[in-house]
Amino acid sequence: MKTPFEQVLTDVTAKLQHPLLSFSDSEKLVIALTDTISDTLQMSLNARNQATLVVSGGSTPIPLFKKLAAYDLNWANVNVTLADERWVDENHDDSNTQLVKTQLLQKRASAARFIGLKTPAVDIDSGLDSCSTALKQLPQPFDVVILGMGNDGHTASLFPNTTTLKEGLSPATDKLCLSCQPPTAPHQRITLTYPLLSSAKQVILHIAGEDKLLTLQKALAAKNQADMPIRAFLQDPSINFVVYWSP
Numbered sequence: 001m002k003t004p005f006e007q008v009l010t011d012v013t014a015k016l017q018h019p020l021l022s023f024s025d026s027e028k029l030v031i032a033l034t035d036t037i038s039d040t041l042q043m044s045l046n047a048r049n050q051a052t053l054v055v056s057g058g059s060t061p062i063p064l065f066k067k068l069a070a071y072d073l074n075w076a077n078v079n080v081t082l083a084d085e086r087w088v089d090e091n092h093d094d095s096n097t098q099l100v101k102t103q104l105l106q107k108r109a110s111a112a113r114f115i116g117l118k119t120p121a122v123d124i125d126s127g128l129d130s131c132s133t134a135l136k137q138l139p140q141p142f143d144v145v146i147l148g149m150g151n152d153g154h155t156a157s158l159f160p161n162t163t164t165l166k167e168g169l170s171p172a173t174d175k176l177c178l179s180c181q182p183p184t185a186p187h188q189r190i191t192l193t194y195p196l197l198s199s200a201k202q203v204i205l206h207i208a209g210e211d212k213l214l215t216l217q218k219a220l221a222a223k224n225q226a227d228m229p230i231r232a233f234l235q236d237p238s239i240n241f242v243v244y245w246s247p
């Protein structure tokens with residue numbers, strides 16, 4: 001007899017068009033995910049002598065960052081950038097740049113080339129052009145994109161009820177990044193757009209906790225992606241997308 005929660009896991013797995021890898025704890029997930037990321041980066045290093053990893057902020061990826069930082073890769077040839085950033089200075093505790101520099105770009109990974117999204121521009125919209133120019137210089141498609149998800153269904157900074165969401169999720173947009181002001185979270189943000197994120201060779205949604213699995217279930221049942229932006233990834237069979245989940 002399944003517990004109600006095991007029932008949710010079964011339901012989500014059945015409804016997803018993409019694989020869901022579930023782990024009994026975060027440590028096991030982090031070991032498996034670190035192997036997957038480093039294997040994909042290594043393949044690109046072997047083929048092109050460079051690789052690009054896109055990571056998200058938030059609390060979920062911290063144990064992953066710590067593990068990945070010690071991996072034996074030619075990090076000097078790895079570009080690291082962000083799926084999204086809050087428009088705050090690097091010394092602000094909410095800065096994703098600060099998070100990545102202190103948690104991922106340490107040990108061996110300190111040799112990686114980091115491309116941040118926050119620019120010295122006076123305001124966020126003036127910063128978008130130089131952000132876009134920096135992103136264009138990265139080899140595309142990206143090798144690995146690690147996404148997180150909020151319980152409102154946002155991923156990267158593709159938030160529900162923002163004026164730029166429609167364009168951010170549009171497969172036809174030629175924009176690489178956009179600004180937004182989430183109504184439910186602090187700070188203006190820069191986000192990479194759906195076409196740029198989803199075209200990566202490997203897109204991974206890394207989530208932890210029963211609440212995030214319930215959010216995924218809600219997103220699968222949602223009527224449209226504007227309510228739950230993560231749905232854009234869930235409903236696209238053409239992308240190489242995998243969910244990693246642990247309690």
Ligand SMILES: O=C1O[C@H](COP(=O)(O)O)[C@@H](O)[C@H](O)[C@H]1O
Pocket residue numbers: 056057058059060061083084085147148149150155156157185
């Ligand atoms: O605001 C954000 O939240 C999500 C999820 O964060 P978490 O703390 O629940 O892991 C994150 O993926 C996104 O990059 C960030 O800007």
